[in-house]
Amino acid sequence: MRALQRRLSNAFVAIQARYGRSARAHNMHARGPAHAFAGQLHQQVRAPSADLARSFRYFADQSLVGVYMLRSDGAVLHANDKMANMLGYDRAADVIGLHIASLTAPEDLALLEENLQARLSGAEEHVRYTHRILSRDGTRRWVEVHGSVCQYDGGTALVEMALDVNQKVQSEWQSRLADRVFESTSEGILITDAEFRILAVNPAFTRITGYHPEEAMDKRSRMMTGPGAQAEINRGMLQRLASDGHWQGEMKDRRKDGSWYPAWLSISAIRDNQGGITNYVGVFTDNTIRKEAENKLAFLADHDSLTGLLNRSSLMRIFAQQIEAAQTAGETLVLFFIDLDRFKTVNDTLGHHAGDQLLVAAAERLREQLRPDDVLARFGGDEFVVILGGSPPQEMISAIAQRLINSILRPFVINGHEMFISASIGSAAYPEHGEDAIAILKNADIAMYHAKERGKNAFQLFSKEMSNHALEQMLLENSLRHAIERKEFELYYQPQFSALDGAICGAEALIRWRHPTRGLVAPGMFITLAEQTGLIVPLGAWVLREACRQGKAWLDRGYQFGRIAVNLSPRQFSSDDLLSTIDNALGQSGLPSAMLELEITEGAIMQNPQEAVVLLKRMRQLGVTISVDDFGTGYSSLASLKQYPLDTLKIDRSFVKGIPADADDVAITEAIIAVAHKLHLQVVAEGVESQEQHDFLRAAGCDIVQGYLHSKPLSAGDIEARWYLGGAQAEI
Numbered sequence: 097m098r099a100l101q102r103r104l105s106n107a108f109v110a111i112q113a114r115y116g117r118s119a120r121a122h123n124m125h126a127r128g129p130a131h132a133f134a135g136q137l138h139q140q141v142r143a144p145s146a147d148l149a150r151s152f153r154y155f156a157d158q159s160l161v162g163v164y165m166l167r168s169d170g171a172v173l174h175a176n177d178k179m180a181n182m183l184g185y186d187r188a189a190d191v192i193g194l195h196i197a198s199l200t201a202p203e204d205l206a207l208l209e210e211n212l213q214a215r216l217s218g219a220e221e222h223v224r225y226t227h228r229i230l231s232r233d234g235t236r237r238w239v240e241v242h243g244s245v246c247q248y249d250g251g252t253a254l255v256e257m258a259l260d261v262n263q264k265v266q267s268e269w270q271s272r273l274a275d276r277v278f279e280s281t282s283e284g285i286l287i288t289d290a291e292f293r294i295l296a297v298n299p300a301f302t303r304i305t306g307y308h309p310e311e312a313m314d315k316r317s318r319m320m321t322g323p324g325a326q327a328e329i330n331r332g333m334l335q336r337l338a339s340d341g342h343w344q345g346e347m348k349d350r351r352k353d354g355s356w357y358p359a360w361l362s363i364s365a366i367r368d369n370q371g372g373i374t375n376y377v378g379v380f381t382d383n384t385i386r387k388e389a390e391n392k393l394a395f396l397a398d399h400d401s402l403t404g405l406l407n408r409s410s411l412m413r414i415f416a417q418q419i420e421a422a423q424t425a426g427e428t429l430v431l432f433f434i435d436l437d438r439f440k441t442v443n444d445t446l447g448h449h450a451g452d453q454l455l456v457a458a459a460e461r462l463r464e465q466l467r468p469d470d471v472l473a474r475f476g477g478d479e480f481v482v483i484l485g486g487s488p489p490q491e492m493i494s495a496i497a498q499r500l501i502n503s504i505l506r507p508f509v510i511n512g513h514e515m516f517i518s519a520s521i522g523s524a525a526y527p528e529h530g531e532d533a534i535a536i537l538k539n540a541d542i543a544m545y546h547a548k549e550r551g552k553n554a555f556q557l558f559s560k561e562m563s564n565h566a567l568e569q570m571l572l573e574n575s576l577r578h579a580i581e582r583k584e585f586e587l588y589y590q591p592q593f594s595a596l597d598g599a600i601c602g603a604e605a606l607i608r609w610r611h612p613t614r615g616l617v618a619p620g621m622f623i624t625l626a627e628q629t630g631l632i633v634p635l636g637a638w639v640l641r642e643a644c645r646q647g648k649a650w651l652d653r654g655y656q657f658g659r660i661a662v663n664l665s666p667r668q669f670s671s672d673d674l675l676s677t678i679d680n681a682l683g684q685s686g687l688p689s690a691m692l693e694l695e696i697t698e699g700a701i702m703q704n705p706q707e708a709v710v711l712l713k714r715m716r717q718l719g720v721t722i723s724v725d726d727f728g729t730g731y732s733s734l735a736s737l738k739q740y741p742l743d744t745l746k747i748d749r750s751f752v753k754g755i756p757a758d759a760d761d762v763a764i765t766e767a768i769i770a771v772a773h774k775l776h777l778q779v780v781a782e783g784v785e786s787q788e789q790h791d792f793l794r795a796a797g798c799d800i801v802q803g804y805l806h807s808k809p810l811s812a813g814d815i816e817a818r819w820y821l822g823g824a825q826a827e828i
C-alpha cells in the first residue's frame with residue numbers, strides 16, 4: 097500500500113511537472129482522480145512510461161467509480177472495469193470502441209451532446225451532470241458524471257467519471273412522487289402516531305372534513321377513535337392492525353360544520369425496526385355519493401320508474417315474504433287487483449304522455465287512501481296491486497276498496513283536459529283463496545274480471561265458483577293482448593340432429609310465454625286462442641324477427657347450427673303480409689335466407705291447395721326452405737306432394753310414438769320416408785323419445801331426428817352452454 101501511495105504521488109508530481117503551475121493543471125489536480133487519470137493518459141501518450149501507465153491503470157481499476165475517456169467524436173478510448181460493469185459488460189475491453197451515444201438512454205442524448213459540446217467548444221472546462229446510461233440488456237441506470245477535457249494523442253479527449261446514483265435518484269423520485277400523491281390525491285390522508293394523534297394531513301383531508309392542517313395537528317383522530325369508530329374498535333380493528341398491519345371499513349365521521357358523512361377508511365400500521373407500531377396511515381374517501389348512488393340503484397331495481405311505486409318483481413317478493421310470515425303467525429292477508437277502466441281510450445286519444453300523467457295521478461290518489469303499512473305496487477300498464485296490512489276485518493275490506501274506487505272517480509285534470517275514469521277491483525285472501533302469491537294474484541285477477549263484467553267501477557270478492565274454464569280463457573285472452581307489448585314472450589330452441597352421425601343440423605324455434613302470474617306457459621295453452629283471436633299474426637311476426645335475430649347472433653359467433661326452423665300457423669299462412677313479414681325479418685337481422693326454414697302444417701296447405709302452391713313458390717323465391725309439419729295427419733295423399741315446392745317432411749309425433757311396436761305406424765313411417773326420398777325431400781322425425789325409435793328411424797333412412805331423447809327445447813342461453821360450449825354432437 098505504501099508503495100502504491102508513493103507511486104501515485106510520483107504520478108501527480110509528474111503531471112504537475114508537465115503542465116507547470118497553470119490554472120488548468122491545478123484544477124485538474126485539485127478536482128480529483130478523474131483529472132489526474134486524464135493527466136496520466138496524456139502522459140502515457142506523450143512520454144510513455146510503463147511504470148506510470150501501470151500505476152494509473154491500477155488506480156482506475158481500483159476505483160469504485162466508473163472512469164472512461166472519449167475521443168472527440170464520442171468513441172470510448174479507455175474505460176475501467178467498474179464502468180464496463182455498470183454498463184453490463186464483463187471487462188473494460190468490451191466497451192472500448194463503442195460510441196458513447198449507444199451507451200446512453202435515448203431520452204438523455206440531448207443532454208449528453210450538450211455536455212460534450214460545451215467542453216469540446218471550450219465553453220466549459222469541467223461539467224457535472226446526471227443522466228441515464230443504457231446498459232447492455234436495455235436497462236437504464238442513473239449516473240452522475242464529472243467530466244473534463246484534456247489533450248490526448250495529439251487531439252482533444254474527454255475524461256469522465258461516473259458515479260452510480262441510481263438508488264438515490266430513484267428514491268428521490270419516489271419520495272417526490274409520494275409527495276405529489278399525498279398533495280394531489282382525491283382521497284383524504286392522515287398520518288398519526290401510535291396513539292392516533294395526527295402528525296400530517298393532506299389537502300384532500302381538509303376538503304373532505306373542513307379542518308385545516310393546523311386545526312387537526314396533534315389532535316387524536318376522531319375518525320379512527322371517535323364514537324363512530326368505537327364499534328369497529330370493539331370489533332377488533334386494533335387487533336387486526338396489530339396482527340395484519342391493515343384494516344379497512346366504513347366509519348361515521350363528522351365534518352367541521354357538524355354534519356356526519358360515511359367515510360370509507362383504510363388504515364395501515366407502520367412499524368420500526370423492532371417491530372413496534374410507530375405510526376398509522378389512514379386513507380379515506382367520502383362515501384356519500386357512492387352511498388346515494390347505491391341507494392338510487394336499489395330503489396330503481398325495486399320501483400316502477402314512472403309512478404315510483406313498487407314494481408311487479410318486488411311486489412311478488414314482498415308478497416311471498418308476507419305469506420310466509422302470515423303462515424307462521426296464523427294470520428290472513430288480503431290482496432286487491434285494481435284495473436283502471438277506460439284508461440286505454442285516454443291513451444289512444446290523448447297520447448302516451450297524457451296517459452303517463454294520468455297513471456302518476458291515479459297512483460298518487462290510491463296512495464293517499466292507504467295506510468303506511470299497506471303495500472301498493474304498479475303491476476303493469478294500468479294495473480295496480482294492494483296488499484292490506486294487519487289482517488283487516490271482513491267489513492273493512494269492502495270499505496277500503498270503495499274508498500279506492502271513489503278516489504279514482506273524481507275527475508283528473510291533465511294538460512287542461514278534465515278526464516273521467518273509474519277502477520274495477522278484485523280481491524282474494526290468503527290462505528282462503530290460495531296458498532301462494534301466484535294463486536292469490538290469479539284469483540284476485542279473476543274477481544277483478546267479474547267486477548268489470550258487472551259494468552266496471554265495482555269491487556268483487558273472489559269466490560271458488562268464479563274459476564271456470566270459460567272465464568280462464570277470457571282472462572287468458574285479456575292478458576295475451578297485453579303480453580306482446582309487455583314483451584312477455586321468449587323463444588326456446590329444440591336442436592335437430594343428423595340420424596346418421598349425430599351432428600347438429602338445425603333448431604326449431606318454439607314459443608314460450610313468461611306469464612306474470614302463471615310462470616312459463618307452453619304454446620298448447622295459447623296458440624289456438626291466439627289463432628282464433630288473430631293475435632297470432634303480430635305474435636308470429638315477432639317470432640320470425642326474434643328467431644332470425646338469434647340465428648344471426650349465433651352465426652356471428654361462429655356456431656354451426658344448420659337452419660333455424662320457425663312454425664307458421666294456418667292464419668299466418670293465409671295473411672296478406674306474410675311475404676313482407678318474412679322478408680323484413682331476414683332483412684333486419686341479416687340472416688342468410690337459406691338458413692331459415694318455415695314449418696307449415698299439412699292442414700294449412702290443404703285448406704286451399706291451389707293458393708298454397710302459389711304462395712309456397714313465392715316463399716321459395718325469397719330463398720327460405722319449406723317444411724311440412726305434422727305430416728301424415730292431414731290426409732293428403734303422398735302423391736299430391738309433388739306439386740308443392742317443398743324441402744322437408746316432418747313425420748308427426750303420433751306415428752313416431754308407435755314405432756317399432758305398432759305395425760301400422762311402422763308401415764306409414766317407412767312409406768313416408770321412401771316417397772319423400774323419391775321426391776328428393778329430407779325427412780325429419782319429431783318426438784323421438786326412445787333409443788328403439790331412434791334406431792328404427794335410422795335404419796329406415798330417416799335423415800334427421802328431433803325429440804326428448806336428444807334434447808328438450810332449451811332457452812338460447814342453455815343451447816349455447818350445452819351444445820356449443822360442450823360440443824354439438826348428440827350422444828347417439
Ligand SMILES: Nc1nc2c(ncn2[C@@H]2O[C@@H]3COP(=O)(O)O[C@H]4[C@@H](O)[C@H](n5cnc6c(=O)[nH]c(N)nc65)O[C@@H]4COP(=O)(O)O[C@H]3[C@H]2O)c(=O)[nH]1
Binds near residue numbers: 636665725749782809
Ligand atoms: N311428447 C314429446 N313432445 C316433444 C318431443 N320433442 C319435442 N316435443 C314437443 O313437440 C312440439 C314440436 O313442435 P310442433 O309439432 O311444431 O308443435 C308446436 C307448434 O305447433 C306450436 N308452436 C310452438 N311455437 C310456435 C310458434 O312460434 N308459432 C306457431 N304458429 N306455433 C308454434 O305449438 C306446438 C307445441 O309446441 P311445444 O309445446 O313447444 O312442443 C314442441 C316440443 O316441445 C318428444 O320427444 N316428446
